[in-house]
Amino acid sequence: xxxxxxxxxxxxxxxxxxxxxxxxxxxxxxxxxxxxxxxxxxxxxxxxxxxxxxxxxxxxxxxxxxxxxxxxxxxxxxxxxxxxxxxxxxxxxxxxxxxxxxxxxxxxxxxxxxxxxxxxxxxxxxxxxxxxxxxxxxxxxxxxxxxxxxxxxxxxxxxxxxxxxxxxxxxxxxxxxxxxxxxxxxxxxxxxxxxxxxxxxxxxxxxxxxxxxxxxxxxxxxxxxxxxxxxxxxxxxxxxxxxxxxxxxxxxxxxxxxxxxxxxxxxxxxxxxxxxxxxxxxxxxxxxxxxxxxxxxxxxxxxxxxxxxxxxxxxxxxxxxxxxxxxxxxxxxxxxxxxxxxxxxxxxxxxxxxxxxxxxxxxxxxxxxxxxxxxxxxxxxxxxxxxxxxxxxxxxxxxxxxxxxxxxxxxxxxxxxxxxxxxxxxxxxxxxxxxxxxxxxxxxxxxxxxxxxxxxxxxxxxxxxxxxxxxxxxxxxxxxxxxxxxxxxxxxxxxxxxxxxxxxxxxxxxxxxxxxxxxxxxxxxxxxxxxxxxxxxxxxxxxxxxxxxxxxxxxxxxxxxxxxxxxxxxxxxxxxxxxxxxxxxxxxxxxxxxxxxxxxxxxxxxxxxxxxxxxxxxxxxxxxxxxxxxxxxxxxxxxxxxxxxxxxxxxxxxxxxxxxxxxxxxxxxxxxxxxxxxxxxxxxxxxxxxxxxxxxxxxxxxxxxxxxxxxxxxxxxx
Ligand code: ATP
Ligand code: MG
Numbered sequence: 018x019x020x021x022x023x024x025x026x027x028x029x030x031x032x033x034x035x036x037x038x039x040x041x042x043x044x045x046x047x048x049x050x051x052x053x054x055x056x057x058x059x060x061x062x063x064x065x066x067x068x069x070x071x072x073x074x075x076x077x078x079x080x081x082x083x084x085x086x087x088x089x090x091x092x093x094x095x096x097x098x099x100x101x102x103x104x105x106x107x108x109x110x111x112x113x114x115x116x117x118x119x120x121x122x123x124x125x126x127x128x129x130x131x132x133x134x135x136x137x138x139x140x141x142x143x144x145x146x147x148x149x150x151x152x153x154x155x156x157x158x159x160x161x162x163x164x165x166x167x168x169x170x171x172x173x174x175x176x177x178x179x180x181x182x183x184x185x186x187x188x189x190x191x192x193x194x195x196x197x198x199x200x201x202x203x204x205x206x207x208x209x210x211x212x213x214x215x216x217x218x219x220x221x222x223x224x225x226x227x228x229x230x231x232x233x234x235x236x237x238x239x240x241x242x243x244x245x246x247x248x249x250x251x252x253x254x255x256x257x258x259x260x261x262x263x264x265x266x267x268x269x270x271x272x273x274x275x276x277x278x279x280x281x282x283x284x285x286x287x288x289x290x291x292x293x294x295x296x297x298x299x300x301x302x303x304x305x306x307x308x309x310x311x312x313x314x315x316x317x318x319x320x321x322x323x324x325x326x327x328x329x330x331x332x333x334x335x336x337x338x339x340x341x342x343x344x345x346x347x348x349x350x351x352x353x354x355x356x357x358x359x360x361x362x363x364x365x366x367x368x369x370x371x372x373x374x375x376x377x378x379x380x381x382x383x384x385x386x387x388x389x390x391x392x393x394x395x396x397x398x399x400x401x402x403x404x405x406x407x408x409x410x411x412x413x414x415x416x417x418x419x420x421x422x423x424x425x426x427x428x429x430x431x432x433x434x435x436x437x438x439x440x441x442x443x444x445x446x447x448x449x450x451x452x453x454x455x456x457x458x459x460x461x462x463x464x465x466x467x468x469x470x471x472x473x474x475x476x477x478x479x480x481x482x483x484x485x486x487x488x489x490x491x492x493x494x495x496x497x498x499x500x501x502x503x504x505x506x507x508x509x510x511x512x513x514x515x516x517x518x519x520x521x522x523x524x525x526x527x528x529x530x531x532x533x534x535x536x537x538x539x540x541x542x543x544x545x546x547x548x549x550x551x552x553x554x555x556x557x558x559x560x561x562x563x564x565x566x567x568x569x570x571x572x573x574x575x576x577x578x579x580x581x582x583x584x585x586x587x588x589x590x591x592x593x594x595x596x597x598x599x600x601x602x603x604x605x606x607x608x609x610x611x612x613x614x615x616x617x618x619x620x621x622x623x624x625x626x627x628x629x630x631x632x633x634x635x636x637x638x639x640x641x642x643x644x645x646x647x648x649x650x651x652x653x654x655x656x657x658x659x660x661x662x663x664x665x666x667x668x669x670x671x672x673x674x675x676x677x678x679x680x681x682x683x684x685x686x687x688x689x690x691x692x693x694x695x696x697x698x699x700x701x702x703x704x705x706x707x708x709x710x711x712x713x714x715x716x717x718x719x720x721x722x723x724x725x726x727x728x729x730x731x732x733x734x735x
Pocket of ligand 2: 053055
């Protein structure tokens with residue numbers, strides 16, 4: 018039962034205000050670790066416990082699936098019982114809830130498919146084949162970026178929904194149109210569509226909007242600084258009836274500006290809602306004073322920010338350490354040794370440690386040293402696991418059983434090999450096109466026909482049909498087991514010689530079994546697939562065992578760990594090469610905020626490491642991050658050998674970049690150019706991604722990539 022005394026004991030005064038000011042528009046702005054999420058969670062429980070409102074009338078938006086899951090666990094602890102906590106979710110998750118209920122308004126079936134990046138690529142692969150385009154002309158990445166850009170506006174919906182055909186000669190436009198057609202035929206929505214379709218329906222159908230507005234008496238949003246315009250528009254729209262909107266966030270932790278985050282929404286909330294209330298919290302409960310002051314001093318270098326005054330009453334603790342290694346091997350080894358020391362001598366658990374990095378590829382080095390040193394670890398981050406081939410295969414079988422969609426069909430019809438090659442698939446595709454049905458239906462209906470009546474095809478259809486019959490009467494984990502055994506996948510992976518693959522599938526099964534054991538109600542295959550589809554790069558729950566956790570800084574948002582290592586704290590990694598190249602202050606400021614997020618995850622100890630050597634990804638020598646030189650050495654202890662030469666070189670390099678790189682040379686294809694060493698040559702390719710010209714040199718007869726910024730290159734005519 019709810020008790021004010023208990024609440025007061027657990028919260029400070031500002032938090033208490035945040036929890037109990039339930040009516041109207043309320044904003045909490047506060048630094049990392051000040052208890053924003055704790056206040057938000059308590060408020061949720063308070064609305065239920067003290068006000069008697071049902072959880073089905075409260076929307077609580079968090080940033081990741083993992084955060085939502087953690088919030089549900091915390092709320093369960095606070096309120097007990099079996100309330101439906103389905104509205105504690107992410108923006109995407111909530112859009113799916115609305116769409117599953119109301120997408121039929123626009124004549125889409127309620128069991129529409131959600132596409133992830135891999136599905137998008139599968140579609141593109143088809144389109145490339147159909148249109149005869151090669152990945153040399155346009156990479157998938159370029160096309161996906163284009164598609165996403167097109168979808169920032171809602172115009173494309175008219176094309177999908179009203180079939181306003183528009184023909185285009187432009188290659189990328191053509192791909193986009195084909196992509197939309199395929200989406201429509203499969204009733205498949207990608208991530209951008211989820212919010213777009215939702216906003217479209219709410220705008221077009223006032224009765225639907227009113228239904229949702231009336232239903233949601235209270236709306237709570239965590240990590241508001243990273244909400245995009247559209248996302249905020251959604252909650253703002255929904256709050257217009259009851260007018261109870263509670264937003265919390267920290268502008269210094271905005272790390273998704275590159276993806277449309279608008280911290281201004283939070284900063285200007287008081288102007289948007291003049292009657293709103295603002296609560297500021299300044300006490301940090303998470304970190305030691307050393308960690309907090311390092312974070313504060315780094316973020317102070319940002320020009321675009323609202324100054325904050327954080328303090329903590331936590332005990333002094335140990336000093337922050339910067340370790341500079343001679344090479345990445347040494348960096349990894351140092352981290353491993355340090356962790357082992359703390360585990361053996363200080364009684365720490367492996368799960369007390371988190372390794373954070375800016376770029377995914379940094380994990381390789383750390384992983385290798387952990388394997389060598391026998392340190393148990395797991396890589397935290399959904400897509401990495403779910404992108405593994407074997408996981409995608411198993412899930413595609415599940416999806417085919419449930420949804421009959423073309424993507425899944427294409428993925429598994431010949432995996433393991435059933436002798437159904439390209440020609441065979443082509444035949445099926447032609448029938449599907451003609452009859453306007455899914456590929457699976459086309460094959461199923463015509464499998465006895467000449468040309469299609471292959472043994473492999475018949476067996477495949479039999480397998481899927483038999484699983485469809487039992488899918489609702491057995492658990493998802495059992496279904497996977499049967500598929501693995503009966504489809505031949507088990508044998509296929511074993512044959513592959515790759516035990517990792519089987520282990521990964523086992524891991525998938527285990528995770529489902531754990532989930533099945535944890536929930537009282539059994540979840541259906543549909544529900545499971547929905548949940549899986551929502552996993553993004555940033556979240557998979559994997560803390561069942563005592564392991565060190567590896568993750569990107571983005572993934573670590575909102576989380577906390579006793580000991581944190583920030584690895585690869587190297588110029589070109591953090592700040593990223595891309596942000597340096599952009600040269601705008603804005604990009605570097607976001608990198609600084611990322612650094613701030615990393616530092617403020619730590620409770621007891623914080624370590625930063627970097628190493629010398631060559632960085633193949635940036636194509637230059639490695640130096641410690643510029644952020645390390647922005648703060649005084651008093652804030653940390655340096656270990657490892659960092660020579661004055663390296664410091665001088667690094668500083669010179671930053672200075673050069675601060676003053677701006679030389680203007681890039683702009684040559685066109687087939688231009689004749691002159692190089693100081695190789696003489697005359699011709700531009701035969703321009704690589705925008707790498708910012709290089711490919712030049713065919715006459716004298717040597719060799720082709721060399723030359724950087725856009727290389728001063729020595731001149732026009733042959735000059
Ligand atoms: P972030 O900005 O990183 O998301 P946050 O502001 O959401 O941080 P929380 O995660 O809610 O902070 O809290 C940080 C830590 O401080 C948690 O371990 C939380 O339990 C603890 N904490 C918060 N408020 C109090 C309090 N009043 N008394 C004791 N501990 C608290
Ligand atoms: Mg938080």
